[in-house]
Amino acid sequence: MVNRVVVGAHYGLKDWLAQRITAGVMVVYTLLMAVLVPLSGGGYEGWHALMGHQFVRFISFIFILSLCYHAWVGIRDIWMDYINPTALRLALHVLTLLALVGYAGWAIQILWRL
């Protein structure tokens, strides 16, 4: 008799963990920016200088990647819960993934122009 334990593909645990780590990153970034943005003095000059600062650009880059990964796991879960036809679900997964990769590139490009 084969004593096999069904354990699945494990991607559930990885995504569960990734969802929490990316959430933690975004919490820290949000709190940091909630302090830094009012300190920047407002207006075009202050906002431009803040977002162009190398450290802010560095953490914003990590925030953007975290947000997109987080959104991927969350939106994929929504499709998995409500969309039954496999072909349609697969198409939505691909579209979501492509959109998020594009958004990440777009947002990063905005920051790197500064």
Next chain:
Amino acid sequence: MSEIAKRRPKYLNLFEIKLPLPGWVSILHRVSGAGLFVMLPGLIWLLGLSLGSPENFETFKAVVGHPLVKLVLLGLMWAYLHHFCMGIRILLLDMHIGIEKAQARASAIAVLVVSLALTAILGVKLW
């Protein structure tokens, strides 16, 4: 066994079952997340405008000054704050903090109240 098997699968009528408050806060987490995802291109577009040339910044100010845009942004601000507060609640629940029924109910109310209050405060401050 056969009696139970006959009644399966069981479908819940969403218009008849009464969802407890933590359930509402939970579904709002999903709704707010979906809303933020849908509006993400708009938000990145606004970010780009605000960080472009001084003329772009003026356009940005004009766009976010429009009453309809303000309303949408207020909604998105609530979505972000709700998702934020609920996220922290989920992280605490993961660490087995506040998993008793009464505590979980209290934290669900706290998520609802804190996110709405912060939305109101920030909304008044920004407009």
